[in-house]
Amino acid sequence: xxxxxxxxxxxxxxxxxxxxxxxxxxxxxxxxxxxxxxxxxxxxxxxxxxxxxxxxxxxxxxxxxxxxxxxxxxxxxxxxxxxxxxxxxxxxxxxxxxxxxxxxxxxxxxxxxxxxxxxxxxxxxxxxxxxxxxxxxxxxxxxxxxxxxxxxxxxxxxxxxxxxxxxxxxxxxxxxxxxxxxxxxxxxxxxxxxxxxxxxxxxxxxxxxxxxxxxxxxxxxxxxxxxxxxxxxxxxxxxxxxxxxxxxxxxxxxxxxxxxxxxxxxxxx
Numbered sequence: 573x574x575x576x577x578x579x580x581x582x583x584x585x586x587x588x589x590x591x592x593x594x595x596x597x598x599x600x601x602x603x604x605x606x607x608x609x610x611x612x613x614x615x616x617x618x619x620x621x622x623x624x625x626x627x628x629x630x631x632x633x634x635x636x637x638x639x640x641x642x643x644x645x646x647x648x649x650x651x652x653x654x655x656x657x658x659x660x661x662x663x664x665x666x667x668x669x670x671x672x673x674x675x676x677x678x679x680x681x682x683x684x685x686x687x688x689x690x691x692x693x694x695x696x697x698x699x700x701x702x703x704x705x706x707x708x709x710x711x712x713x714x715x716x717x718x719x720x721x722x723x724x725x726x727x728x729x730x731x732x733x734x735x736x737x738x739x740x741x742x743x744x745x746x747x748x749x750x751x752x753x754x755x756x757x758x759x760x761x762x763x764x765x766x767x768x769x770x771x772x773x774x775x776x777x778x779x780x781x782x783x784x785x786x787x788x789x790x791x792x793x794x795x796x797x798x799x800x801x802x803x804x805x806x807x808x809x810x811x812x813x814x815x816x817x818x819x820x821x822x823x824x825x826x827x828x829x830x831x832x833x834x835x836x837x838x839x840x841x
Contacts, residue, residue: 608758610662613733613775614790615764617655617688620783622646625680627783628834642680649678655688657786659764661773662796664697666762681831684838685784693803694718694768696761703766704804705817707824707839711809714817719744719766723752732775733788740770745840752777758791765841779841 625645629638656671670688679686691704696718703714721744728739730753737753744750752763756772763774764786775788812820821839825832 606757608793609760610796611660611758611794612792612796613659613661613764613773613788614792615657615659615786616789617657617764617784617786619653619655619686620651621649621653621678621680621683621686622651623783624683624685628681628683628685628831630830630834645678645680649680653677653679653686655686657688657764659762660796660801661758661760661762662798662801664695664760665798665801666692666694666696666760666768667801668692668694668764684835685782685841689839690765691804692766693801694762694766696768701766702803704806704809705839707821711806712817712820713804713806713809713811714814715803715811716814718768721750721767721769723770725770729753730776733791735775735791737775738772745837748779748837748841749781750777750779764788782838782841 622645625642626634629642634642655673655677657669658671659666659668661667669691677686689706693702694700699718701714701716701718705712705714721742723740723742726739726741730737730739732753732755735755735757737755740752740754742750742752750767752767752770752774753776754763754770754772754774758773758775760773761770762768763770763777767774767777767786775791776786778785818840821836825836825839828835
């Protein structure tokens with residue numbers, strides 16, 4: 573009788589250990605494959621200031637005088653500048669907000685790419701976006717559909733902020749080439765600025781020809797109250813749609829000389 577009890581005790585112990593291991597493994601698997609729908613992402617925008625300064629001027633108007641000024645700037649100023657921003661999200665809504673820099677950036681010819689002039693609210697369920705945009709001290713509220721980017725997925729992967737991300741190549745505004753890395757662990761089709769439209773959250777996006785890249789540095793998984801994800805509403809702003817904003821920018825930049833076409837493209841990013 574005693575031997576029988578011991579045998580059954582051993583059987584129960586083995587069964588308990590096996591069941592515990594199974595539950596633990598299942599729990600870890602569930603955590604590892606948890607789909608994230610709410611949280612906060614911190615982004616860093618990194619700009620190659622030496623390269624963008626030359627891009628803005630253009631080879632055609634790079635006189636000896638300007639070239640000397642540019643060379644002096646490169647010798648005296650850091651090559652790279654960084655700006656920070658946050659993206660909060662909950663389900664299908666996102667809000668991208670720039671963080672004001674604590675120290676000024678040495679900016680040759682006041683290149684707009686070294687600024688962050690957009691607050692971007694996106695409702696991915698309805699494909700609607702509201703963007704607060706500042707141009708030359710004037711505020712605009714652009715309300716229209718989300719940006720159309722033609723994406724092509726690749727098999728290349730890269731880890732960003734602790735997440736395995738897949739690469740996608742994109743084309744926007746007819747001619748601007750972009751490279752993005754997105755994770756399907758964050759089940760929100762958003763990203764920094766107005767970059768969106770992939771099957772997951774964009775954690776890294778580069779515009780190679782413009783020498784600028786946005787990279788997520790930290791992802792915090794938390795419940796973001798929906799009431800905090802609301803469209804920007806500046807007190808004084810001209811409300812426009814995408815086409816009207818394009819026409820206004822075209823009018824603005826027409827008087828900016830040779831840098832006009834370049835700066836218009838940057839303001840549209």
